[in-house]
Amino acid sequence: MLSDILSDIDGIKLFTFNENEQVIEPEKALPNSVYIFDDIITENQKIARTYFSRARHNLVDVFYLAQSYSKLPKQLWRDNANFIVLFKQDETNLKHVYNEHCSGDMSYSEFKDFCTSCWRLGRFEFIAFKINDWYKSYDIDKTYGPKVQKNGRVVLGKKEIDLVDNTLTIEGMSYPLTQGLGNLIFSKNPKVYTKNDLDAYKSILIQTSAHLTADGGKIKKGGNKYSDIIQNLFRSGRGLSMKLQKHNLVYWNDPNELVDRLRLLLASKAAGNTGVSNEIISIFEELHEAGLIKRIPNV
Numbered sequence: 001m002l003s004d005i006l007s008d009i010d011g012i013k014l015f016t017f018n019e020n021e022q023v024i025e026p027e028k029a030l031p032n033s034v035y036i037f038d039d040i041i042t043e044n045q046k047i048a049r050t051y052f053s054r055a056r057h058n059l060v061d062v063f064y065l066a067q068s069y070s071k072l073p074k075q076l077w078r079d080n081a082n083f084i085v086l087f088k089q090d091e092t093n094l095k096h097v098y099n100e101h102c103s104g105d106m107s108y109s110e111f112k113d114f115c116t117s118c119w120r121l122g123r124f125e126f127i128a129f130k131i132n133d134w135y136k137s138y139d140i141d142k143t144y145g146p147k148v149q150k151n152g153r154v155v156l157g158k159k160e161i162d163l164v165d166n167t168l169t170i171e172g173m174s175y176p177l178t179q180g181l182g183n184l185i186f187s188k189n190p191k192v193y194t195k196n197d198l199d200a201y202k203s204i205l206i207q208t209s210a211h212l213t214a215d216g217g218k219i220k221k222g223g224n225k226y227s228d229i230i231q232n233l234f235r236s237g238r239g240l241s242m243k244l245q246k247h248n249l250v251y252w253n254d255p256n257e258l259v260d261r262l263r264l265l266l267a268s269k270a271a272g273n274t275g276v277s278n279e280i281i282s283i284f285e286e287l288h289e290a291g292l293i294k295r296i297p298n299v
Contacts, residue, residue, distance in 0.1 A: 023047045031059040038065045041072070049073075052080055069093040074100075079166045086127040088119040101131060103179070141188040143220060144210050144230065156185070157210030170207055172273045173264060175200050189224050199260075202233045206261045255292055258283050 006012045017023045020043065029035070035055065037048045051062045064077060069086070070093045072078050078100060086097060098111045106114075118125050146156045154161050159170050168175045168185070175181065180193030184201040193201075205211045211219050211230055219234060220226070234257070262283045265276045284296045 020044050020047050026051055026054045026058045026060055029055075029058060029060050033059075034061045034063070036063045036065065039067070041066045041068065045073070052077055070096045082131045084127075084129055084131065086115070086129075087125075088123070089115075101129070101179075139187045139189060141186060141225060143188065143222060144205075144225060145186050145188070156204070157208030157212070159208040161208075168204075170204065172275050173207065173268055175204060184229070187225075190229070198229075198233065201229075202257075203260055203264055205230075205233070206257050207264075255287065255290065258287060262287075 003014050006014050035051055037051075040048065048064065051060065052064075055062050064072070064081075066072055069078070069089065078096075084097070084101070089097070094112060094115065095108070098108050102111050115127050118127055146154050146161060148154050154163070156170070162169045163177065166177045168177045168181075177185075178194075178197055180190075180197035181200050183190035184193050184197055185204065209216055211234070213220055219230065221231075262280065265280045265283070268276050269280065281296070284293070287293045288296050
């Protein structure tokens with residue numbers, strides 16, 4: 001059927017592959033190609049995995065058709081999907097979709113009722129929704145949010161960030177990017193987030209200085225995000241102190257900020273990250289000089 005539809009369209013060609021070995025690599029595909037993997041969930045996933053991880057870098061779009069959402073590998077397929085078309089699903093699959101994409105927007109019962117009201121109209125009715133592409137949001141925060149450089153790298157404040165598989169990584173520190181935390185980082189007017197999201201966001205601001213002016217002297221002010229969130233996270237009216245430690249500036253205006261950062265660094269070091277020791281020592285020295293601890297522990 002697809003062949004019949006496309007045969008009358010100039011400039012469009014259809015190629016079919018029945019074996020994994022026949023499918024060419026993404027780098028060899030023509031730009032603006034569309035690949036459709038249909039009902040291969042029980043087959044070897046190597047080539048499909050290759051397309052999901054590398055296709056967009058080669059201007060290739062990928063569609064993956066399957067009977068079961070929950071049986072799709074989460075880290076590569078489900079987490080990297082940016083558009084989902086959902087036909088009638090059982091309870092297990094529906095809960096997976098809700099937990100991964102909709103839990104911050106509505107209750108499960110509301111989501112289930114919404115889907116059911118659509119599916120009951122006929123067997124070919126479906127739900128379609130777009131997963132957030134944070135960098136293309138109409139509500140993107142240009143004051144405190146990330147900025148894409150000309151070389152393609154993304155910078156938040158003074159630090160380069162990496163976003164892969166819904167995990168935000170900043171100099172070895174990883175943060176699961178929940179819907180709420182994503183809203184806080186990327187949106188200029190975030191509405192839906194949890195206390196845990198706020199705690200993680202504060203730690204990220206401390207780590208990146210994204211809330212500070214270029215010289216680090218004061219907090220940037222302006223807009224609802226400042227009045228509703230930023231000023232509440234950093235309530236101290238004390239002057240900003242700074243200390244130079246091996247060419248790294250450490251900014252703070254509340255000792256609790258340093259302690260929060262210290263907890264994250266110690267947890268990271270305990271997990272095997274050896275690149276955070278200098279910053280840990282810097283924070284202990286700063287707390288010691290401020291008279292907040294009696295001695296600097298051996299770390």
